[in-house]
Amino acid sequence: MDVRDLGSVYLGGTEPSTLIRAGHIRARSAEAAEEADALFRAERPPHCLHWF
Template sequence: TDGELVLDIDDPFFGEHGRYLLTVRDGKADCAATDRKPDLSMDVRDLGSVYLGGTAPSTLVRAGHIQAHRPGAATLADSLFRADRPPHCLHWF
């Protein structure tokens, strides 16, 4: 899916905060710092869950972990971060 989202990411462990424009075109993604208003705000831990493909962004919005700042942002994020195969760990740890 092609699209753009501005992600506002907070990392309380390192005390970092940033806003990034995620652009996906023709199956290729690019992410760059931006000053645009955010579409979604989240903690870096939630970003990790979304990036690894185990949890849909809309699920985290409904759970109150991710804040959507515009209608349709969570649905677009679901499409942009969707994985064809769910994550799987071959080893127990």
């Protein structure tokens, strides 16, 4: 997993299964992808209070 993909998953903006379908990361099984989605799921979507 590339650091950019890890950052998007860790910060809650992208589910691992989305990155798998896009070909950015690989999963050993469908169950692993579902488990990763559940582990990284956030209660709320990410939001930035400051505009640059």
